[in-house]
Amino acid sequence: MTSSVLETFMGLKSIEPNFIDAWGHSSQVSNENIRNLIAKMGIESVDDDSLMTLYKKEENKYWLSPLPPVSIFQKDTAYTFDLCLPIDSATDTLIYVITLEDGSTQEGALCATDFPLIGTNEISDLEFQCYQIDLTLNLPFGYHSLSLYDQGIEEPLAIMSLIITPSRCFIPDELENGKKVWGSSVQLYGVKSKTNWGIGDFSDLKYLLTKTHEKGGDFIGLNPIHALYPSQPDNASPYSPSSRIWLNILYTDITAVDEFSRNSILQGKVNSTEFQHTLSTLRDSEWVEYKSVTDLKVSALRALFSTLNDGSGKSNERREAFNQFIEDKGELLIQQAAYDALQVHFQSIDSEAWGWPVWPKDFQSYQSPNVQTWIEDNRQEVDFWCYTQWVAELQISEADRLAKSLGMTLGIYRDLAVGVATGSAAVWANHSIYCEQISIGAPPDVLGPLGQSWGLPPIAPDQLQKTAYKPLIELLRANMKHCGALRIDHVMAFLRLWWVPEGEHADKGAYIYYQVEDMLNLLALESMRNECLIIGEDLGTIPEGIDVLLKDAGVFSYKVFFFEQAHDGGFIAPLDYEKQAMATICTHDMPTIKGFWQSEDLYLGRELGLYPDPDTFKNLLDSRTYAKQQILDSLHGLGSLPSDFPRDARETQMTQTLNFALQTHLAKGSSLLLSLQLEDFLEMDKPVNVPGTSDEYRNWQRKLSQDLDDLFANDAISTLLTDLTTSRRDNT
Structure with a gap:
């Protein structure tokens, strides 16, 4: 294969073999790896003649089409x-x-x-x-x-x-005028309360918004609340969803659904001693017991759906509203509901029929005639799954209205995952746009020497253009509803994604580039229309110039304290942080403050076998000790710790004084947005997720150590929140 032919074809498919790695070195993907990647795009033959024939065919399409499918312009x-x-x-x-x-x-x-x-x-x-x-x-x-x-x-x-x-995304006037705000980030499923059913819900979110506002906070940041898999409840990662357009129905507060007040049988069941004992057990658990929670909630939702159809006057009014919801949401809703219904159907026949890749061939695509016939024959079941989405959306909408009524600048801050899982409803309904034999991920870097493959199939750039970006537009619209801000996980996906061929290690991948200007322009349009501020998670290896492009587009950067280090290893003063940014200390993929200081993540990594040899573990421990010393030096140097607080990291344990001082230290910074984790208010040490693991650790299941009432009644935490509010105001 001559390089000229391969290079020509790489241009057609937006493949870039050259990149700067995490260590600042120039790297190049081998021709062999490029050829393997092209084959996984569904191209049968990758010899010179075949590639050139295919290139000519695509080139001819351009000439034979008088106009491109889409043109996107700033006004x-x-x-x-x-x-x-x-x-x-x-x-x-x-x-x-x-x-x-x-x-x-x-x-x-x-x-x-x-x-x-x-x-x-x-x-x-x-x-x-x-x-x-x-x-x-x-x-x-x-x-x-x-x-x-x-x-x-x-x-x-x-x-x-x-x-x-427009040329840039929406930014609220208060922030444009320099107002600095803070809020709490939370894994909603992990919230404990005295009323939920063992998993955080949208009523808990309303409580969080109210209490945070009372304490001077401005927003609650959520994990992705995308639809998961009710028939596969243990597939709980919010970053491997079934759909990024629809909601995780487990966040519905059953008792707050209108039909609950009119279903005396369900009320009696819920109020029974046995049921309340079950709820107490689920609430008290250290971990979210997804299967038990799902069984309870889906059963209750079925009872509520029956009430909707009981023919009473109130039910008829609600049914009309529900029918309007189905009409308004159209085929996108039917796709998700049909997938959820079919999962139940096939798993009732075979418990191993976990998703469309193992279903009968005639049911492996939404467009299949057999699927369409099944939907018509089972319309009541499909409507039930539409109902679960309806009541969930009504409750997130109520929470959003509450935040706005309180005068919160942002209120709810949502998170958009970078992709969907291969076995998802989204892929099942849209096979033509996904490259299903490829996974997106990341090339080798300091934190992942072998790179990462996330099991999420990418959408091909040329398919996005052929559809006039319809999938992206639908995605942005859905996720900018009922919130004041949206965090885009791995915002570099607007520029490029690391594609890993199926069956290969992540270091065998290559970067595929997207039309970043088009995508940012669409982001700006939907952001303005929805009055939704945009935060781009821009961690990792950032190509030169993209930071300026994002800033000019009005996208807020994402600054994690533990990563904001100067070349000498010291930590950058918060006052030197970028203004158009959200500052935070930890993320969902990192240890908590206490876990970081105690190196809990490193010891856990050793226990789980994540390090290739003892030397790697020792080097990481040494680096952590050095980082901790730099943190102490920085906090003391800027007067964020009492003068008599210990100064030697090797002898200093994590205390509440140090924990809260670090959070207040960051609150004094320049970034307009500050997000802090509820688990750090509670001084927790267990992580929510350990990257690189699946069954080795109970990822996405760990709950908060206290329920919300106790958290907000804690005098020390109340003092911390007051200090955060004061620090934000006094440093504006």
């Missing part, structure tokens, strides 16, 4: 796009009709030869020419379309999606 007075025509048609007068999002139209005429010629090509003895069309237009923000017609012919020659966007 301006003129817009430029390519127009390809047979040479015999180039001098024809063409009529263009722009249909605006509101249905109104703008019309005009053009002749291609009045514009610059930028290329020619011959296909089957027919010559084509491509012109760069420049039109002066007054277009509002929004999703429009441009149709091109030959004079006198009704059928359009071509139709292009034409999207006009």
